[in-house]
Amino acid sequence: MKQLFRSKEAGILLIIILVSAVITLKNPVFLTTENLLDLAKNNTVIGIVALGMLPVIITGGIDVSVGAMTAAVTIIIGKYMVNFGGNLLLVFTIGCISGALLGALNGLLVSKLNLPPIVVTLGSMSIINGLMLYYTGGSWITNIPQWFINFGRIKAAGIPIQIFFLVLAAVITYLVLKYTLVGRGIFAIGGNPLAAVRAGFHKDRILLFLYSYLGFLVGLAAVVHTSIMRQVDPNAFSGFEMNVIAAVVLGGANVLGGEGTVFGTILGVTVLAVIQNGLILAWIPTYWQQIVVGIIILAAVCFDVIQNRRRQARIARIDVAGETPAGR
Numbered sequence: 001m002k003q004l005f006r007s008k009e010a011g012i013l014l015i016i017i018l019v020s021a022v023i024t025l026k027n028p029v030f031l032t033t034e035n036l037l038d039l040a041k042n043n044t045v046i047g048i049v050a051l052g053m054l055p056v057i058i059t060g061g062i063d064v065s066v067g068a069m070t071a072a073v074t075i076i077i078g079k080y081m082v083n084f085g086g087n088l089l090l091v092f093t094i095g096c097i098s099g100a101l102l103g104a105l106n107g108l109l110v111s112k113l114n115l116p117p118i119v120v121t122l123g124s125m126s127i128i129n130g131l132m133l134y135y136t137g138g139s140w141i142t143n144i145p146q147w148f149i150n151f152g153r154i155k156a157a158g159i160p161i162q163i164f165f166l167v168l169a170a171v172i173t174y175l176v177l178k179y180t181l182v183g184r185g186i187f188a189i190g191g192n193p194l195a196a197v198r199a200g201f202h203k204d205r206i207l208l209f210l211y212s213y214l215g216f217l218v219g220l221a222a223v224v225h226t227s228i229m230r231q232v233d234p235n236a237f238s239g240f241e242m243n244v245i246a247a248v249v250l251g252g253a254n255v256l257g258g259e260g261t262v263f264g265t266i267l268g269v270t271v272l273a274v275i276q277n278g279l280i281l282a283w284i285p286t287y288w289q290q291i292v293v294g295i296i297i298l299a300a301v302c303f304d305v306i307q308n309r310r311r312q313a314r315i316a317r318i319d320v321a322g323e324t325p326a327g328r
Contacts, residue, residue, distance in 0.1 A: 008252035012267040023278035041160040043273040045225045048166055050247040051173045052217035054265045055210050057248050058190045060257030061117040065125035067240035069102045072128050073222035078141035078232035096219035103215020111207035132234050141232035152227030162224050174262040190257030246293050247272050249300040
């Protein structure tokens with residue numbers, strides 16, 4: 001029990017409770033069931049992508065192309081539905097496969113050529129954004145078939161269908177990280193890449209899987225997003241990657257690698273959602289949301305760096321204290 005209250009997740013949960021209490025005092029509408037369900041539904045997309053980003057950040061990597069990839073997949077499935085009709089299973093299949101292929105391209109460059117993830121994903125983000133602008137001319141896709149719109153309106157026990165996809169993504173990610181060899185390899189690479197390779201983990205294969213898995217969840221999120229919005233806006237995901245990264249880092253994942261949990265990521269998404277919703281209910285200008293997200297990222301990264309330095313200092317003191325006169 002003591003370990004639970006000392007964990008990062010406990011601190012994040014406390015922040016959520018305090019912020020929610022302040023917002024409720026300002027506007028009682030916040031804690032209504034309808035608002036909370038809308039809040040959860042509207043943040044399923046960032047939650048699904050954040051769950052894919054989590055393993056990448058645990059390895060010490062990053063992917064800033066997720067916004068561009070999500071937008072690209074929405075265009076692919078939107079054009080498919082408008083031109084060919086199709087069915088729900090095919091839409092999900094095309095979306096997830098398209099996302100996985102885009103992620104695999106990043107994974108190949110990172111793993112096989114050993115290029116820095118930030119450089120690779122910045123490049124792919126620019127390429128994808130340019131191709132989207134060329135293909136669409138910035139035009140929206142609005143004539144989405146009615147059967148897909150009806151799908152997006154489904155509720156089970158009063159809960160929007162989109163939330164169940166977030167739960168599914170969370171369960172799959174948890175099982176991968178907790179009970180698979182790949183999951184152990186992810187934490188090993190994040191802790192010490194050289195030691196992980198010496199221990200027998202195939203770093204290249206794991207990295208390729210991670211970026212492909214992130215792309216897969218990006219594809220799933222793109223379908224979910226389209227079911228919510230019922231149209232496709234090529235520019236809808238500008239700055240989206242910053243919110244995703246902020247959610248994962250705020251959820252306790254260490255930007256230096258080696259740490260992170262699914263529960264923490266969900267809490268990180270919740271914090272961002274609560275803060276943004278609170279700003280809206282308080283009639284605060286939307287540009288403050290961007291400022292708040294930036295402050296959150298900086299604060300979380302600084303916290304991780306300081307904690308890591310303290311940890312290294314403690315290890316150094318223990319090593320010095322453990323030396324014998326002969327060893328000196």
